[in-house]
Amino acid sequence: MNTEDSYFDVIIVGGGLAGLSSAIHLSKFKIKVLVIEKNTYPKHKVCGEYISNEVLPYLKFLDIDVFKYDAHKINSFELTTIKNKIIKVRLPLGGFGISRYCLDNILAKKVLESNVEILKDAVEDITFINKTFSVKTKSDTTYKAKLVIGAYGKRANLDTKLNRQFIKEKSPFLAVKIHATGNFPDNLVALHNFKGGYCGVSKVENNKINICYITNYNTFKKHKNIQAFQKEILYKNEHLKSIFKNSTSVFDVPLTISQISFLNKKPVENHVLMCGDTAGMIHPLAGNGMSMAIRSAQIVSSLIIDYLDGNIKSRYLLEKQYSMLWNKEFKNRINTGKFIAYLFSLNIVSEIIVLILKPFPKVLQYIIKRTHGKIMTTS
Numbered sequence: 001m002n003t004e005d006s007y008f009d010v011i012i013v014g015g016g017l018a019g020l021s022s023a024i025h026l027s028k029f030k031i032k033v034l035v036i037e038k039n040t041y042p043k044h045k046v047c048g049e050y051i052s053n054e055v056l057p058y059l060k061f062l063d064i065d066v067f068k069y070d071a072h073k074i075n076s077f078e079l080t081t082i083k084n085k086i087i088k089v090r091l092p093l094g095g096f097g098i099s100r101y102c103l104d105n106i107l108a109k110k111v112l113e114s115n116v117e118i119l120k121d122a123v124e125d126i127t128f129i130n131k132t133f134s135v136k137t138k139s140d141t142t143y144k145a146k147l148v149i150g151a152y153g154k155r156a157n158l159d160t161k162l163n164r165q166f167i168k169e170k171s172p173f174l175a176v177k178i179h180a181t182g183n184f185p186d187n188l189v190a191l192h193n194f195k196g197g198y199c200g201v202s203k204v205e206n207n208k209i210n211i212c213y214i215t216n217y218n219t220f221k222k223h224k225n226i227q228a229f230q231k232e233i234l235y236k237n238e239h240l241k242s243i244f245k246n247s248t249s250v251f252d253v254p255l256t257i258s259q260i261s262f263l264n265k266k267p268v269e270n271h272v273l274m275c276g277d278t279a280g281m282i283h284p285l286a287g288n289g290m291s292m293a294i295r296s297a298q299i300v301s302s303l304i305i306d307y308l309d310g311n312i313k314s315r316y317l318l319e320k321q322y323s324m325l326w327n328k329e330f331k332n333r334i335n336t337g338k339f340i341a342y343l344f345s346l347n348i349v350s351e352i353i354v355l356i357l358k359p360f361p362k363v364l365q366y367i368i369k370r371t372h373g374k375i376m377t378t379s
């Protein structure tokens with residue numbers, strides 16, 4: 001196929017969880033799709049790599065079985081504070097641990113098996129004129145489509161091109177991740193609080209431990225480098241110190257990202273249907289961005305199928321329904337996540353919260369439920 005000459009029903013910008021899930025879904029309905037992804041697979045990404053079980057029925061619908069790839073079942077949650085208080089509960093719904101290196105690659109393979117092309121290029125501009133999108137890439141090629149899904153993640157130059165509000169403000173958050181070998185329970189996801197941030201720890205495939213922390217730049221910049229920061233700040237939490245001391249990184253250097261923004265975004269901008277982190281990001285303290293990315297892919301794909309079948313009568317109605325469903329599904333979760341993250345950024349408050357919650361595990365389970373969705377149905 002000469003991709004350049006073709007006119008697509010849908011171009012998906014970005015082949016992460018949201019983009020790839022949409023591509024598989026749409027291909028099942030014989031919709032002509034192109035995915036444009038700037039990187040190759042497999043590739044490590046900074047992420048806690050714990051996913052809520054709510055996605056399992058939908059992954060089954062996409063013909064993806066993560067347990068064939070050694071995903072770890074996780075049913076237990078532990079939270080510790082700087083002063084080493086600890087609270088442990090059973091997760092209401094549970095989840096699993098799998099690396100992005102593995103999961104994105106499984107999805108990308110399924111996209112290719114579904115006869116959808118994944119073009120390796122970076123999108124630099126998206127314009128919408130005369131009911132048609134023109135998607136221009138770094139290699140100076142333009143592709144045309146009826147619809148565009150923006151699934152290019154947390155932030156990109158495209159956000160500036162699309163004049164999105166959130167990109168105009170600097171964000172103070174940065175994150176660091178390693179995979180390591182060592183001893184850690186298979187079924188546990190742990191969140192360890194430290195001054196200015198927290199660190200998530202859980203197992204992924206091949207018995208590796210994912211250690212991923214987020215912090216603010218102001219705390220980080222006072223230290224010489226990542227190692228010094230970890231020793232001087234993270235090690236104050238005895239649980240974290242023990243994890244770092246008793247594990248060995250399998251990465252030559254830790255993976256890092258900066259400028260992580262939790263500011264509000266819009267699910268539709270310049271007629272582009274935004275999906276996953278591109279539409280809005282939940283604070284990872286609530287640990288549920290991946291299932292939100294997959295769920296938003298399910299919502300947008302179902303609506304696009306209805307639109308292309310003529311069941312949704314106009315582009316205006318498609319965009320309106322998507323915005324409405326997106327807000328209904330995710331707005332409260334994102335706000336709850338923000339509020340919890342704010343409370344935990346006040347170290348004394350987090351000590352008090354853990355003290356209060358300890359005798360009432362059901363309250364903590366309720367809070368976890370508020371940041372998670374319902375099991376995704378496929379009917």
Ligand SMILES: Cc1cc2nc3c(=O)[nH]c(=O)nc-3n(C[C@H](O)[C@H](O)[C@H](O)COP(=O)(O)OP(=O)(O)OC[C@H]3O[C@@H](n4cnc5c(N)ncnc54)[C@H](O)[C@@H]3O)c2cc1C
Nearest residue numbers: 014016017018038048049050123152153276277288289290
């Ligand atoms: C520190 C941290 C910890 C986290 N921990 C968890 C956790 O434990 N559990 C959880 O559920 N969620 C977690 N999350 C959130 C989760 O990582 C995201 O919500 C998820 O990755 C969103 O998927 P996505 O498909 O929207 O974006 P991404 O996975 O970021 O995919 C976007 C894709 O678009 C591509 N791209 C970008 N720009 C362009 C362009 N111009 N042209 C073409 N391609 C482009 C990128 O290369 C990328 O492959 C965490 C996030 C952070 C920052």
